[in-house]
Amino acid sequence: MIFYFENHKNYNMSVLVYTENWDGKFKKLSYELVSYASKVAEMMGSNATAVSIGKVGHEELKKLGDYGATKIIEVSNDSLAQLDNHAYTQVLANIAEKEGSKVVLLAHNNSGKALAPRLSVRLSAGLISGVTALPVAVEPLTVVKKIFSGKAFSSDRVNTSISVLTLSQNSFELIQSGNTAIIESFTPDLDPALIKTNVTQTDKQTGKIILTDAEIVVSGGRGMKSPDNWSPLEELAEMLGGALACSRPVSDEGWRPHEEHTGQTGKIIAPNLYFAVGISGAIQHLAGVSSSKCIVAINTDKDAPIFEAADYGIIGDAQKVLPVLIKEIQAVKSQ
Amino acid sequence: MKILVCISNVPDTTTKVRFTDENTKFDSAGIQWIINPWDELAITRALELKEDPNIPVDSITIITVGPIMAEPTMRKALAMGADDAIRIECEPLDAYQVAGQIAEVIKQKDFDIILCGIESSDYNGSAVGGMLSEFLGIPSVSAVSTLEIENGDIHISRDIDGGKELLSVPVPFVGIVQKGIAKEPRIPAMRGIMMARKKPLEVVAAADIKPLTSTVKFETPPPKEPCKLVDAEEVGQLVKLLQNEAKVL
Numbered sequence A: 001m002i003f004y005f006e007n008h009k010n011y012n013m014s015v016l017v018y019t020e021n022w023d024g025k026f027k028k029l030s031y032e033l034v035s036y037a038s039k040v041a042e043m044m045g046s047n048a049t050a051v052s053i054g055k056v057g058h059e060e061l062k063k064l065g066d067y068g069a070t071k072i073i074e075v076s077n078d079s080l081a082q083l084d085n086h087a088y089t090q091v092l093a094n095i096a097e098k099e100g101s102k103v104v105l106l107a108h109n110n111s112g113k114a115l116a117p118r119l120s121v122r123l124s125a126g127l128i129s130g131v132t133a134l135p136v137a138v139e140p141l142t143v144v145k146k147i148f149s150g151k152a153f154s155s156d157r158v159n160t161s162i163s164v165l166t167l168s169q170n171s172f173e174l175i176q177s178g179n180t181a182i183i184e185s186f187t188p189d190l191d192p193a194l195i196k197t198n199v200t201q202t203d204k205q206t207g208k209i210i211l212t213d214a215e216i217v218v219s220g221g222r223g224m225k226s227p228d229n230w231s232p233l234e235e236l237a238e239m240l241g242g243a244l245a246c247s248r249p250v251s252d253e254g255w256r257p258h259e260e261h262t263g264q265t266g267k268i269i270a271p272n273l274y275f276a277v278g279i280s281g282a283i284q285h286l287a288g289v290s291s292s293k294c295i296v297a298i299n300t301d302k303d304a305p306i307f308e309a310a311d312y313g314i315i316g317d318a319q320k321v322l323p324v325l326i327k328e329i330q331a332v333k334s335q
Numbered sequence B: 001m002k003i004l005v006c007i008s009n010v011p012d013t014t015t016k017v018r019f020t021d022e023n024t025k026f027d028s029a030g031i032q033w034i035i036n037p038w039d040e041l042a043i044t045r046a047l048e049l050k051e052d053p054n055i056p057v058d059s060i061t062i063i064t065v066g067p068i069m070a071e072p073t074m075r076k077a078l079a080m081g082a083d084d085a086i087r088i089e090c091e092p093l094d095a096y097q098v099a100g101q102i103a104e105v106i107k108q109k110d111f112d113i114i115l116c117g118i119e120s121s122d123y124n125g126s127a128v129g130g131m132l133s134e135f136l137g138i139p140s141v142s143a144v145s146t147l148e149i150e151n152g153d154i155h156i157s158r159d160i161d162g163g164k165e166l167l168s169v170p171v172p173f174v175g176i177v178q179k180g181i182a183k184e185p186r187i188p189a190m191r192g193i194m195m196a197r198k199k200p201l202e203v204v205a206a207a208d209i210k211p212l213t214s215t216v217k218f219e220t221p222p223p224k225e226p227c228k229l230v231d232a233e234e235v236g237q238l239v240k241l242l243q244n245e246a247k248v249l
Helices: A028-044 A058-066 A085-099 A110-122 A231-239 A248-252 A283-289 A318-333 B037-051 B068-080 B095-108 B128-136 B190-196 B235-245
Strands: A010-018 A046-053 A069-075 A103-107 A126-131 A141-147 A152-158 A163-167 A182-186 A198-204 A216-220 A243-246 A273-277 A295-299 A312-315 B002-006 B009-011 B033-035 B059-065 B084-089 B113-117 B140-150 B153-160 B163-169 B173-177 B201-205 B213-219 B228-230
Touching: A010 A028, A010 A085, A028 A046, A028 A058, A028 A069, A028 A103, A028 A163, A046 A058, A046 A085, A058 A069, A058 A182, A069 A085, A085 A110, A085 B128, A085 B140, A103 A110, A110 A126, A110 A163, A110 B095, A110 B128, A110 B140, A110 B153, A126 A141, A126 A152, A126 B095, A126 B213, A141 B213, A216 A231, A231 A243, A231 A318, A295 A318, A312 B235, A318 B235, B002 B037, B002 B128, B009 B068, B033 B037, B033 B068, B037 B059, B037 B068, B037 B113, B037 B140, B037 B173, B059 B068, B059 B095, B068 B084, B068 B190, B068 B201, B084 B095, B095 B128, B113 B128, B128 B140, B128 B173, B140 B163, B228 B235
Parallel strands: A010 A046, A010 A103, A046 A069, A069 A182, A103 A163, A126 A163, A216 A243, A216 A273, A273 A295, A295 A312, A312 B228, B002 B059, B002 B113, B059 B084, B084 B201, B113 B173, B140 B173
Antiparallel strands: A141 A152, A152 B213, A198 B163, B009 B033, B140 B153, B153 B163
């Protein structure tokens, strides 16, 4: 299919957005990024251009247009099959220069955190990371971001002509604009000697919902008393299509895998609904979950700090409350 | 092999955050300062590597960009077992300035492995390690959860979104570490604290590197609505609230 596009806006100020793919597919995060980029572009009177690295079908690429990208740059190069921060930085910087991009947007996830700082130095562009809302001004670019793990906000201003931003996952609503985007391919001029990292093995989580992607998270703490008591949490998570998480003591004790630890030094998540079951809510735990849209706490201790962070709470024993909760949700779901 | 660990002096993570000067400055009154938790894990891993008789680690140096008030935190890192320390005399305004300053020092000295924590618990920038590698034009590996050295070769596992990867990388490189890299941070023993007083702490002048961003103002979030409690015998009521009021079910 060929796409025609008449451009009346200024491409030379484009907002460039890096959209990562997972085995050739995009996910909600990719569309959040493109939605955000096209809103910023609108504020600047320019366009959003998406960059995709790796093999992605054109039907899939076209979906980025649905969320407001007007141009999609497809980069395929066998030496970019694995993420090498140095090489990816060079490719994205080349494209940003070619496009005359004023803003470069990445996700505030593992790859975005790896690439955005390098791009900032490469492009001499100020970086503001982990933003959760649109800029309050575009000239100069000023954005509010969370600091101190959500205990405060800062309004940060970029003092260079180009800006690099990273957007926190699940913080920006999808906006469908139904654009048809043009697809361009770009062949980077890449010296293979630049690639110094050598990936020998990739293990991907399959079948399970990835914790940072999950809209509903069911999390257990030491109040669950034993790793043998986890089945009602598993049942609740499965019923809701959610992911499991846990507090730090639980992962430190080896009750649950480290991948499930949410908190300051674990995973930082922002689901729509977070169940904190038997979690007292230490400040380090709250740092990882305070961006959740709705927190439900179940705890026997009425003075547990989790009740200060929670929207809804039940003071009670999880072993008694959970089976009833599961039954009640089942009843509602089957209506 | 020489290891450099970049550390940040941050307010204790349980600190109540306040601002002064019409919300343009962090209020440091009464603050207890600590080593940034991820940097502390990086130091711990560096110490574990040095203690392994099969791994030829010659020295562990720590580096901080900050004023003299950062020195007690640096002494703590020395008490944990680092060999020497460098403080760059500068009150940095953004991550770019921090990374640029450290890069200038590294260019004068040789390090094989440069470790940084994945973020700092104060400004949550997740930026210094990546910026540093780009200033130096060397490889970086982010979200590192294990780091092994075998016959001089570096083997790393890193988190990717939805999985893990194993990779190797030549020195020099910047490793940006997260949880998993070391289990528990070391608590300095009395002997370590005594020895730390005599370990070299070099102060270097700041290079001329300007920040690229600035903070216009700080804010603290508005107080949250109180938690709505549901009786433990009325669990159905919670489900109704989640469905009809919060609209999350």
